Amino acid sequence: MVFPKAIIVISGKRKSGKDFVSEILLKRLGQNKCGIFRLSGPLKRQYAKEHNLDFEKLLDATEYKEKYRADMILWGEERRRKDPGFFCQLATSEGLDKEVWIISDARRLTDVDFFKLNYCSATITVRVDSERAIREQRGFVFTEGIDDAESECGLDSGVKWDLVVYNNDDKKELEDSINKILDLIALKLKDH
């Protein structure tokens, strides 16, 4: 078991490029050393487990999913209220052999706090920022109830990011930001 030496906690609006940036970092660092973790990943699996439901059916867009959607959201909120780090813990519980973790979808202050509190010296916070017009070219459509909810706006303010990646049309600017993140990771790896 390896305690993570660097954790990149990534946040950003929909279609800002969080996955895109995460995949570049993974490619540069290599799968032996690095893993991507999605906080949204384990919610459905855990909900299915605790309610004795078919996880595969919950994943596709069938009636099954629709039937449980509202209850699943409430259940998730309730879990988070009791233990704000519940899904962070769950999402990273299988990453204990990687020395660099990329958390590709931090959405709430409690997500950032979880990593800062539990892995203070390893955590690097990154905001991916992209102009709305460019996000729209990538498929973003503002959806009421989603884009104005806490899960999309919870980190718009209140965090002092270690680094902001401007992911617009400028390849050089993106490349420079990626290199800065890699430098910060290298420092963390050296410190340990």
Ligand SMILES: Nc1ncnc2c1ncn2[C@@H]1O[C@H](COP(=O)(O)OP(=O)(O)OP(=O)(O)O)[C@@H](O)[C@H]1O
């Ligand atoms: N710099 C870039 N150059 C080319 N394509 C990009 C760039 N950034 C993002 N994209 C593309 O834009 C789309 C959206 O990016 P991505 O999925 O990484 O966003 P996201 O922030 O993870 O979105 P969501 O919040 O919806 O999961 C993807 O198809 C991705 O390949």
